[in-house]
Amino acid sequence: MTSYRPDALIASDISAYLQLHQNKSLLRFITCGSVDDGKSTLIGRLLYDSKMIFEDQLASLEADSKRVGTQGGEIDFALLVDGLAAEREQGITIDVAYRFFATEKRKFIVADTPGHEQYTRNMVTGASTADLAVILIDARKGVLTQTRRHSYLCHLLGIRHIVLAVNKMDLIGYDQAAYDAIVEDYRAFAESIGITSFTPIPISGFKGDNITGSSPNTIWYTGLSLLQHLESVEIDADADAARPFRLPVQWVNRPNLDFRGFAGMIAAGTVRPGDKVRILPSGQVTEVARIVAFGGDREQAVAGESVTLTLADEVDCSRGNVIAAADAPPQVADQFQATIVWMDQAELLPGRAYWLKLGTQTVSATVQPPRHAVCVNTMAELSVKTLGLNDIGIAEVYTDRGVVFESYAQGKDLGGFILIDKATNATVAAGMLNFSLRRAQNVHWQAVEINREAHANQKHQAPRLLWFTGLSGSGKSTIANLVEKKLHAMGKHSFLLDGDNIRHGLNKDLGFTDADRIENIRRVGEVAKLMTDAGLIVLTAFISPFRAERDLVRQMLPEGEFFEIHVDTPLEVAEARDVKGLYKKARDGQIAHFTGISSPYEAPEAPEIRVDTTRESPEDAAERIVETIMGTWSPVI
Template sequence: MATQESSYKVDALISKDIEAYLDQHQNKSLLRFITCGSVDDGKSTLIGRLLYDSKMIFEDQLAALEADSKRVGTQGQEIDFALLVDGLAAEREQGITIDVAYRFFATEKRKFIVADTPGHEQYTRNMVTGASTADLAVILIDARKGVLTQTRRHSYLAHLIGIRNVVLAVNKMDLVDYSQEVFDKIVADYTEFANEIGIKNFVPMPISGFKGDNIAGPSENTPWYDGPSLIGHLETVDVDLDAALAEPFAMPVQWVNRPNLDFRGFSGLIASGTVKPGDAIRILPSGRTSTVSRIVTMTGDLDQAGAGQSVTLTLADEVDCSRGDVIATADHPPQVADQFQATIVWMDDEALLPGRAYWMKLGSRTVSATIQHPKYAIDVNTMAELSAKTLSLNDIGVAEVYTDRGIAFEPYGDNHALGGFILIDKATNHTVGAGMIDYALRRSQNVHWQAVDISREAHAAQKNQRPRLLWFTGLSGSGKSTIANLVEKKLHAMGKHSFLLDGDNVRHGLNKDLGFTEADRIENIRRVGEVAKLMTDAGLIVLTAFISPFRAEREMVRSMLPDGEFFEIFVDTPLAVAEERDVKGLYKKARAGQIANFTGIDSPYEPPESPEIRIDTTSETPEAAAERIVATILGQE
């Protein structure tokens, strides 16, 4: 019996020890950091070493690691720590990292989440992803190679994204015989570059991820180095976690929480500041005001909540608030604008198309945005501002961004959550760019909609018709202009008020400054769309006959108009038939190389996927097509 009681006491003591350990571990501060640099600088090896030295590898993992190291032929049959991180088969085959790998480890003093990002230039976009949530960057440099272009690019991106704690880890010191001269030369080169891009302070240290020098403790191989070890620095570096709490309160709404008729709350992650019941708030972009009633969480109501916490707020008034809105302190709310200057990192193989509409996602708000021609691109080697007409993969540039509505924001330097955005291609749904808002353009604050007494409905009623935009699209020579002209003649004969905007005619005046490059075609359609919208506001039935080869631009024009007013009419003529007609002789010139960027020859045409009306000109005459279009349009009034 006494033995059983002793066993219970031992179990109780063990249980208390475990609870104490878990409590201590839970209350440790968390540091998120990123390792970056050029390809094969040893980032994965370093992270593997950190996991090993912090005792975060289980015995079965270590056994598998040793076996894998022997299989891939690691020098001297030592452990290849990179294999702990390079989990993708392609990475193991090539010996490089091509994705962002996140790893967790902890020491007695702190918890860590480290992002191992790819060093190869074509995967720079993955580095941006990893850096977006990091508090510190470990910039690795191969001691044999020194400062490389990718080292500069990653350093500039880390600084641009707002990382202010930088470690310059000169790796593979064992391969240069731990030479202080080599180390000092690399530090001097990097210091010169860091000063150019605004990195004020960084901590240089000579390391060997493979051998473990200066990783967990000081190395006997570098007696000339008296700085901290890498883990020692990571454990003690001061990360300003209170900065976000000191800012004015702001929370993007991610979800309107309505479980029943008696509860309506607004859920989100607090981006900055603190909030408590009774605080006056303003909802943006609408500007409506109210006060906070409750701060609701899964574990109960809170008396106060701050940056980094996910909460649900209930308000004293029934105000209009939805996903994408920002709830902010009433006295110091974020700005609202629809035109910005932004720094953009282009992350797609297809270059930026100025004027094309992309989805822009900032916080929980998604809007349509167009990027203007870049003011300049940045050379990461010299920091020179270079003239640029577009941005290609990995380019960094500054450009103006126009959104289709006002959005709440803060400059990225003041608030990362309210100033950072991504760009998404509307056709492919691929993330193509990341951006940081610098400031709102002054004209976005000074130009306002002028209220008018005669509405578009009044204009339409006066003409006794419903405004329409009949958008004829198809290859050159398909018969768009012929059919559009017949449709307008029939509408005019019926007493309808209409106007035909023809592609060639518009290029004689409004768009005479535009060529036929992809970017110019996009701008051509944007301008025509804006003019057509104004004409429908006047109550007219507008007809346009343009090749308009890209779906994205046709959808952009559709989005300008109320539902049901845009009719996409696809004049479907096979290329061979259109080329055989060749009324203007353009196909012949294009085939001879006298015309560049000609649709169907050396420039693509993207046919509509779901047009309102499709005309097959191989089986339907222009007259019959016009009759069917008029009957369809007027039959819906």
């Protein structure tokens, strides 16, 4: 096999070299498996044997190998990939390392993914765009938990080409019986999770057996070498092009008043000028006028190409919308069943609002308590209330508005999503939409003739939600009660929702865990919204310890109707009052999850009204609050 060493090229050869590789097919694959199965060594060997190492890199590699001394003076190919200092010091892969190499037949992008369980989230990242997975097994250890976990994730993520590379065959004397036993053990597991076929290959990444060619040490193996298989495996590159047209709009291109185009990468299908398309989620139908790309207008564009479309009609279309084939559009829904891989140290909080990013769409979403988690060893369905780091579970996901989607099995672009923590902007989970819930399609908003404005006009008042928040014993209920008495005396229509009272009825099924507190506030927010729709001034007195849930309620209401009132009482003052004796019980360990003691309180950062109970009496605070919401008092002291 003839290969090219890039550093050996001179200027006159560069053009020929680039043209040689320009029209080759591209295979994206990952290496995965358990810790120390030899993933980095295998990739290093592929790079070395395909002559994709510069001379100075090779010299540095030889020097590093001698200095590290892990391979008895021979080249340590893993050092080509384990670029992070922490990885070299520990001898493990932490991050996902991407490498490019090419042979005469094909181009490759390979992701070396970490084997440690705590870095499973990195493995998911690498697998999300792969066409093929090389799952390595140490021939001395056989099928391990992480082997099963990575195989299951590869299957979930839609990777249909699996290579089972039984590595380190040199360390077991190239024993065929041991190899056959490992393959059969893996085959039984693979069938249990739905993997219908895989290609087993006995290899030694360190010695080079069956990497680029047949090894004399395994004369009993008659299949292709690993590289030969990677070069010849048939990837259905035309599958996306054969599907109905979809273009998630990434950007509205408006360089001047005479041009308005919609730019993005085509996720599926083929498009031509004159094609009828549907804009989702609005459902408007129009035609494609032009396909604008680098170098000029095009007569056709296919999946994987980035283009700008101009449309025949002035339709409402923006980032996050999807331009799709008019006669075969994707669905729009706001409730789904999804498979979720949790990737954060902090557990999932059911009911908390996260950002859900699906293609170019970003919406607010909540995850319900999981139906079950999956044990990767036995495939058993485990009863759980939440998901922790690296857990895989099935749960319902609700979004605050309809999103354009397809099931993940139909297409990754409109079926795969991530969840982002609103406070930290950290990606906490990756997910796959399985299907929309039937109730999401059958339940519609019923229009009524007497709307919220009519209710408010009848009462001669503007709806308000006065949200009192603060520690237990801060004086929330006392001040809220005084405010309502003043409003009632003024002839205003109001209603007070008190935290303790609500838990006697509507929320009697909820405890005081973080997840239950979140659900408590969500329900109260929905009730309060209905009451403001009726034109009432609603007062709520809840600890409501988390900013995210208070912000969620704020977003339910029209701008200017939500008043966050922070009854700001220091912990030591609230604890000294201890009217209900709760702090003493919490200090004695009789009450778990008590805000301020064993559970956090996130104080408002910019409340509309702040009450300092060490400087202001409840009566004075109530008077100021009433004057503020009536528009005659400064909102903050």
